[in-house]
Amino acid sequence: MNSNSTSSSSWADSDPSLGEVLLQASVIQSKIRELGKIISRDYAGRSLLLVGVLKGALLFVADLARAIDLPVEFDFMAVSSYGVTTKTSGVVRIVKDLDMDLTDKDVLIVEEIVDSGLTLSYLVRNLQARNARSVQVCALLVKEGMQPSGLDIAYTGFVIPPVFVVGYGLDLAEKYRNLPYVAVHIE
Ligand code: IMP
Numbered sequence: 707m708n709s710n711s712t713s714s715s716s717w718a719d720s721d722p723s724l725g726e727v728l729l730q731a732s733v734i735q736s737k738i739r740e741l742g743k744i745i746s747r748d749y750a751g752r753s754l755l756l757v758g759v760l761k762g763a764l765l766f767v768a769d770l771a772r773a774i775d776l777p778v779e780f781d782f783m784a785v786s787s788y789g790v791t792t793k794t795s796g797v798v799r800i801v802k803d804l805d806m807d808l809t810d811k812d813v814l815i816v817e818e819i820v821d822s823g824l825t826l827s828y829l830v831r832n833l834q835a836r837n838a839r840s841v842q843v844c845a846l847l848v849k850e851g852m853q854p855s856g857l858d859i860a861y862t863g864f865v866i867p868p869v870f871v872v873g874y875g876l877d878l879a880e881k882y883r884n885l886p887y888v889a890v891h892i893e
């Protein structure tokens with residue numbers, strides 16, 4: 707029996723490209739509640755601007771925001787560092803910029819996954835230059851051993867092996883984003 711059958715996504719059960727389920731939906735959701743509590747405590751008495759990185763972080767932002775017991779604002783950015791392949795191009799380009807002015811805001815960049823760390827290093831530097839009061843990072847998934855030193859991730863959900871994963875916002879050529887769990891994609 708395919709391990710995907712433990713989920714409710716029946717269309718995915720018969721997809722031969724989907725391998726092991728690394729994180730079940732319930733495991734993801736309980737981690738997000740935990741992260742929300744820690745973030746609420748760390749920023750107590752303040753308000754927070756969540757900056758989601760489109761499109762992958764969409765589901766994570768939506769769930770994390772509801773787990774944070776503070777006044778929260780949202781904004782979104784879209785950057786391109788990958789095409790339709792699974793390899794990084796090494797180039798980060800802002801496709802959609804923020805709508806908001808960051809002056810004096812406590813900014814939390816919300817990313818679904820950190821692989822090489824290239825996208826995030828670029829974003830942190832870019833947002834820090836906009837007079838924010840603080841800029842921190844919350845990443846749901848961090849791939850083992852891939853990040854350049856100096857990249858500071860304040861909040862990490864899970865450290866995963868360096869394999870290509872899909873689901874819970876993560877795609878391969880725009881597919882699989884709506885899976886409620888995270889699974890390995892087999893090429
Ligand atoms: P980085 O710049 O190498 O850290 O790549 C970050 C971005 O690449 C993420 O925000 C994702 O959009 C994408 N990415 C990296 N690894 C994966 C993966 O395993 N599955 C799907 N997308 C990925």
Ligand code: MG
Nearest residue numbers: 759762763818
């Ligand atoms: Mg992303």
